[in-house]
Amino acid sequence: MTLSTDTLSAEAIRLGATAKDRAEAIEQCGRLLVDLGAVEEPYVAAMHEREKAVSTFVGEGVAIPHGTNEARQYVKRTQLAVVQYPDGIDWGAGTVHLCVAIAASGEEHVEVLAALSKVLMDEQKAAALRTATDAATVLSLLGNDQQEAHA
Amino acid sequence: MSTLDASTIKKVIVACDAGMGSSVMLAGQLSSALAPYSVKVQHAPVNQIPDDADVVLCQQGLVARAKAVKPDKPVLGFTMFLGDPVFDKLQKAIRDGGDLEY
Numbered sequence: 001m002t003l004s005t006d007t008l009s010a011e012a013i014r015l016g017a018t019a020k021d022r023a024e025a026i027e028q029c030g031r032l033l034v035d036l037g038a039v040e041e042p043y044v045a046a047m048h049e050r051e052k053a054v055s056t057f058v059g060e061g062v063a064i065p066h067g068t069n070e071a072r073q074y075v076k077r078t079q080l081a082v083v084q085y086p087d088g089i090d091w092g093a094g095t096v097h098l099c100v101a102i103a104a105s106g107e108e109h110v111e112v113l114a115a116l117s118k119v120l121m122d123e124q125k126a127a128a129l130r131t132a133t134d135a136a137t138v139l140s141l142l143g144n145d146q147q148e149a150h151a
Numbered sequence: 152m153s154t155l156d157a158s159t160i161k162k163v164i165v166a167c168d169a170g171m172g173s174s175v176m177l178a179g180q181l182s183s184a185l186a187p188y189s190v191k192v193q194h195a196p197v198n199q200i201p202d203d204a205d206v207v208l209c210q211q212g213l214v215a216r217a218k219a220v221k222p223d224k225p226v227l228g229f230t231m232f233l234g235d236p237v238f239d240k241l242q243k244a245i246r247d248g249g250d251l252e253y
Contacts, residue, residue, distance in 0.1 A: 050168060054212045058176060059233035066172040069196045104171035113172070114179030120233060121180070 007109040008142060010135040012036055012081040022096075025089050026051055029065045029081060029101035038079030038103045039067075046071030047101075057093045060126040062116070066102035078108040082138055084130070097130040115143035155206070155225050157244035157251045163192045164204040166217055170196035173210065177232060181208075184238070188245050200224070206241065206251070225253040 014032065019025040030044030046067035050056070057063045067074070081101040088095040100116060102109065119125040119141050132138045163181065167174035174194035182192035195201060197213050200221050209217050211228035218226050229235040244251040 054168060054173075054210050056173060057232075058173070059231060064172045064176065066169060069169040069171075069198065072169070072171075102172045104169075104175075109171075110175055110179070113175045117176045117180045117232075 007078050008080040008112055008139065010139065012079065013135040013138050015084045015132065017083050017085055018087060019085060019089055022089055022091055023048065025085065025099055026065050029083050029099050032081045032083065033079060033101055033103050036079055036081060038077055040074040040076065043067050043071050043074040043103065055091065055093055057091045057096065058120065060120040061095060061097040061130045062100065062120060063091055063096045064100045064102055072105060075103045075105040078105050079103045080109055080112055112142050152252050154250040154252050158248040160190055160205040160245055162204055163190060163206045163208060164200055165192065165194045166197040166200055166207055166209040166213065168197055168213065170194055181238065184242055185245060190245055227253055
């Protein structure tokens with residue numbers, strides 16, 4: 001069994017991370033997207049810029065950091081990355097325990113984000129996502145199981 | 152305050168700055184909620200709101216930009232992704248066919 005979707009794979013999931021504040025968390029998310037080969041360096045600055053303009057906090061302890069429309073030119077391929085912060089980070093509007101970082105050049109990630117929004121509307125599933133202790137749990141919550149079932 | 156006859160709503164656009172994250176998530180949620188009423192929900196960057204949008208939803212901080220791009224469209228701002236009262240207001244107006252204030 002390969003634990004991956006088109007846009008999210010086990011190697012893009014970091015559990016048990018720590019960051020002192022929101023800016024450091026954004027930096028880590030951006031760095032991960034760079035390391036995965038999904039974006040070029042300037043995309044990280046655009047993620048900070050976007051976060052300052054409008055928060056990407058979406059509720060239930062989750063934020064979805066991403067760049068700006070102008071920074072799409074630095075996206076090499078559509079990729080999602082998950083970074084979990086068990087201790088929580090003050091995100092202004094709430095405390096964030098999980099970041100789903102987004103680099104998108106197309107629409108390939110829409111299914112995973114739709115799965116995420118369904119998970120967040122279900123308190124138990126949202127808690128399971130925030131406290132996941134292995135990548136397989138994250139992937140199964142974000143739709144990997146359904147995709148495998150179709151395959 | 153203006154009003155729109157909610158029975159005329161066929162397409163709702165969720166706009167965000169980049170059109171790659173926030174609006175995608177919300178469009179996913181709303182499209183299942185509004186599907187029973189034959190209302191389409193799509194996402195777009197705020198600078199590229201399509202001409203056939205009947206209603207535009209965007210984060211409060213982007214309302215001014217959305218209105219500048221599409222001065223003639225009803226723009227509704229929200230502050231919370233999960234459970235903002237404006238989503239209920241829109242869904243109820245579409246379901247009951249009443250006037251939508253904006």
